[in-house]
Amino acid sequence: MKDFFNYEVIAECPHTRAxxxxxxxxxxxxxxxxxxPVGTQATVKAxxxxxxxxxxxxxxxxxxxxxxxxxxxxxxxxxxGLHGFMGWDRAILTDSGGFQVFSLASLRNVSDDGVEFxxxxxxxxxxxxxxxxxxxxxxxGSDIAMCFDECTSYPxxxxxxxxxxxxxxxxxxxxxxxxxxxxxxLFGIIQGSVFPELRRLCGEALVDMDFPGYGxxxxxxxxxxxxxxxxxxxxDQLLPRSKxxxxxxxxxxxxxxxxxxxGVDMFDCVLPTRNARNGSVLTSRGMLNVRRQELKDDLSxxxxxxxxxxxxNFSRAYIRHLxxxxxxxxxxxCTWHNxxxxxxxxxxxxxxxxxxxxxxxxxxxxxVFGDETD
Amino acid sequence: MKDFFNYEVIAECPHTRAxxxxxxxxxxxxxxxxxxPVGTQATVKAxxxxxxxxxxxxxxxxxxxxxxxxxxxxxxxxxxGLHGFMGWDRAILTDSGGFQVFSLASLRNVSDDGVEFxxxxxxxxxxxxxxxxxxxxxxxGSDIAMCFDECTSYPxxxxxxxxxxxxxxxxxxxxxxxxxxxxxxLFGIIQGSVFPELRRLCGEALVDMDFPGYGxxxxxxxxxxxxxxxxxxxxDQLLPRSKxxxxxxxxxxxxxxxxxxxGVDMFDCVLPTRNARNGSVLTSRGMLNVRRQELKDDLSxxxxxxxxxxxxNFSRAYIRHLxxxxxxxxxxxCTWHNxxxxxxxxxxxxxxxxxxxxxxxxxxxxxVFGDETD
Ligand SMILES: [Zn+2]
Ligand SMILES: [Zn+2]
Numbered sequence: 170m171k172d173f174f175n176y177e178v179i180a181e182c183p184h185t186r187a188x189x190x191x192x193x194x195x196x197x198x199x200x201x202x203x204x205x206p207v208g209t210q211a212t213v214k215a216x217x218x219x220x221x222x223x224x225x226x227x228x229x230x231x232x233x234x235x236x237x238x239x240x241x242x243x244x245x246x247x248x249x250g251l252h253g254f255m256g257w258d259r260a261i262l263t264d265s266g267g268f269q270v271f272s273l274a275s276l277r278n279v280s281d282d283g284v285e286f287x288x289x290x291x292x293x294x295x296x297x298x299x300x301x302x303x304x305x306x307x308x309x310g311s312d313i314a315m316c317f318d319e320c321t322s323y324p325x326x327x328x329x330x331x332x333x334x335x336x337x338x339x340x341x342x343x344x345x346x347x348x349x350x351x352x353x354x355l356f357g358i359i360q361g362s363v364f365p366e367l368r369r370l371c372g373e374a375l376v377d378m379d380f381p382g383y384g385x386x387x388x389x390x391x392x393x394x395x396x397x398x399x400x401x402x403x404x405d406q407l408l409p410r411s412k413x414x415x416x417x418x419x420x421x422x423x424x425x426x427x428x429x430x431x432g433v434d435m436f437d438c439v440l441p442t443r444n445a446r447n448g449s450v451l452t453s454r455g456m457l458n459v460r461r462q463e464l465k466d467d468l469s470x471x472x473x474x475x476x477x478x479x480x481x482n483f484s485r486a487y488i489r490h491l492x493x494x495x496x497x498x499x500x501x502x503c504t505w506h507n508x509x510x511x512x513x514x515x516x517x518x519x520x521x522x523x524x525x526x527x528x529x530x531x532x533x534x535x536x537v538f539g540d541e542t543d
Numbered sequence: 544m545k546d547f548f549n550y551e552v553i554a555e556c557p558h559t560r561a562x563x564x565x566x567x568x569x570x571x572x573x574x575x576x577x578x579x580p581v582g583t584q585a586t587v588k589a590x591x592x593x594x595x596x597x598x599x600x601x602x603x604x605x606x607x608x609x610x611x612x613x614x615x616x617x618x619x620x621x622x623x624g625l626h627g628f629m630g631w632d633r634a635i636l637t638d639s640g641g642f643q644v645f646s647l648a649s650l651r652n653v654s655d656d657g658v659e660f661x662x663x664x665x666x667x668x669x670x671x672x673x674x675x676x677x678x679x680x681x682x683x684g685s686d687i688a689m690c691f692d693e694c695t696s697y698p699x700x701x702x703x704x705x706x707x708x709x710x711x712x713x714x715x716x717x718x719x720x721x722x723x724x725x726x727x728x729l730f731g732i733i734q735g736s737v738f739p740e741l742r743r744l745c746g747e748a749l750v751d752m753d754f755p756g757y758g759x760x761x762x763x764x765x766x767x768x769x770x771x772x773x774x775x776x777x778x779d780q781l782l783p784r785s786k787x788x789x790x791x792x793x794x795x796x797x798x799x800x801x802x803x804x805x806g807v808d809m810f811d812c813v814l815p816t817r818n819a820r821n822g823s824v825l826t827s828r829g830m831l832n833v834r835r836q837e838l839k840d841d842l843s844x845x846x847x848x849x850x851x852x853x854x855x856n857f858s859r860a861y862i863r864h865l866x867x868x869x870x871x872x873x874x875x876x877c878t879w880h881n882x883x884x885x886x887x888x889x890x891x892x893x894x895x896x897x898x899x900x901x902x903x904x905x906x907x908x909x910x911v912f913g914d915e916t917d
Contacts (some may be wrong), residue, residue: 211864211865217872243840247840248860256856490613493614502591
């Protein structure tokens with residue numbers, strides 16, 4: 170494992186718990202903190218692989234559950250794994266699909282052994298276990314695989330959360346036992362909802378299992394922001410500083426920077442890409458919906474401070490026109506810009522952690538994006 | 544005009560009426576025969592400008608009627624014309640919208656002065672005249688503008704066709720009189736449906752008006768292929784060899800090559816891009832729909848003989864998966880490949896006209912695409 174995967178902290182923020190690290194994988198080195206564009210269906214929506222490379226993305230996220238259901242693991246394996254199938258030769262992290270099984274699937278039936286559910290695509294019945302999910306992720310050949318976990322919704326009773334947490338711990342052990350691919354790092358996932366005792370229980374158990382990295386799951390599912398930050402503070406105390414931490418599904422600009430300040434390294438979120446398709450873009454002055462009537466004649470770029478391809482070549486008026494006309498290029502340009510924004514924000518975090526000015530970045534994000542969260 | 548626009552035949556096919564020419568415009572030189580990707584709404588659907596450049600497109604088509612209705616001419620003019628608005632600095636030809644006025648608009652009311660119609664977008668009333676259409680095209684700033692014409696459907700009575708043809712001749716004269724922008728070439732459009740006498744009448748009248756180029760309109764609207772080719776043969780006799788000929792709306796691979804053999808230089812068609820979005824791709828062995836079930840495990844490229852970005856990087860199985868999942872990248876990749884196919888076919892036509900082997904290309908296209916036309 171050490172040969173294939175390594176994480177090394179290279180700088181720490183003198184003011185916060187933030188750090189910069191180099192994470193090496195079989196498909197390249199990733200500097201953290203990093204934002205991972207989401208490619209659930211083996212494509213980052215609206216983007217081609219070469220464009221993600223142009224944007225400087227070093228790792229993207231995909232999803233074992235979705236790819237298992239469609240197109241199926243066999244064809245991806247035959248194509249040489251997910252990298253070959255989708256034409257992306259930088260790093261990939263696959264989520265196991267715990268979140269999707271528990272949020273999308275109808276008629277699910279959970280036991281300590283696994284989950285039986287019906288496909289949302291064709292109603293077919295499936296039974297996933299920790300071992301079978303490991304087999305799927307190994308076939309996909311991602312650089313980082315996530316354990317199969319039971320993801321809870323919010324709010325939830327402490328009793329239900331405890332049951333899910335205990336099952337997540339048990340499944341983490343089973344995943345670790347059945348995982349065998351040496352060129353794939355298996356990360357544990359810490360659950361426990363907003364209950365400190367459960368988070369501590371799960372965190373300590375998984376630290377004992379000595380995973381090469383840890384996902385923090387079950388957050389940003391509707392709980393107050395303060396509770397999320399409290400969990401992250403607790404995680405920072407529990408988790409070894411020598412291993413990467415991945416806050417799953419979180420990628421609002423302010424949440425990301427706040428979490429970086431609490432020692433988190435990795436992020437993913439569908440919102441920058443999903444919002445882009447609705448015309449909502451991230452700018453240095455906050456969110457902007459480019460479909461707004463008053464932008465009809467606005468020949469300035471989406472964000473005057475942005476130096477991405479989109480902002481250097483196209484106006485708000487043009488992009489608004491594309492949205493109104495239902496053109497694919499509308500989604501492409503807004504996605505491109507939003508991903509650039511998130512990747513640039515992660516780069517900015519790394520830069521400012523290195524030079525000691527990270528608190529100013531945090532302050533700036535609070536000012537610009539503070540009203541929009543919670 | 545001579546300074547801004549020039550057309551020079553540089554080679555003629557020894558076996559057919561085909562020729563290769565260099566056409567210079569304020570936004571670059573175009574070698575003909577050429578295929579023009581269609582960008583009706585100021586975007587070639589699913590493509591970014593830099594990709595069209597990568598594909599070697601030298602000229603694209605847009606549409607004065609659509610852009611007049613949305614987003615409106617004012618904002619485009621404010622953006623420095625269509626080139627600036629859409630971020631494309633190679634050549635643009637704008638169709639006037641005659642075809643759209645007569646095929647899309649409801650409640651239209653045609654007189655010898657112009658057409659009154661209701662917008663298909665919001666029901667607003669508009670009155671377009673030859674002079675007002677010229678003003679629109681001049682504001683758009685395309686390199687080549689088309690006259691405002693009355694485009695007929697098929698079948699049509701000779702009497703109705705005669706009325707539309709006479710009006711088209713009258714409007715061509717009015718367009719020429721009101722057109723004033725020296726850096727924009729104005730092409731006449733020859734109508735007359737499938738009636739040789741009307742085609743001759745219109746052709747001779749417009750040749751007398753001495754336009755720098757000629758569109759051949761009202762074809763590929765449902766008439767038998769043989770009738771289209773007969774009209775093209777007649778046009779070849781009537782039109783000066785020293786000026787470019789543009790067969791409007793035609794771009795099936797075989798039709799294009801047959802028309803090149805009859806002396807046509809320029810083509811446009813929405814089908815390569817529209818079909819692409821439905822998964823239908825052009826290959827060296829004919830049409831292929833990539834959504835077909837039996838391609839589920841097919842790891843070969845869309846066309847093994849194609850050297851485009853798509854065929855070098857992605858499999859049929861992957862592109863099929865993208866279509867099934869409703870992903871934007873599906874439309875992008877198939878559009879990219881189909882445009883590459885059409886642009887490469889035009890290049891191949893130029894190459895073979897130069898080296899004397901054009902009849903073999905024609906024969907090949909008849910064999911591969913012959914069953915699909917008519
Ligand atoms: Zn930008
Ligand atoms: Zn191709």
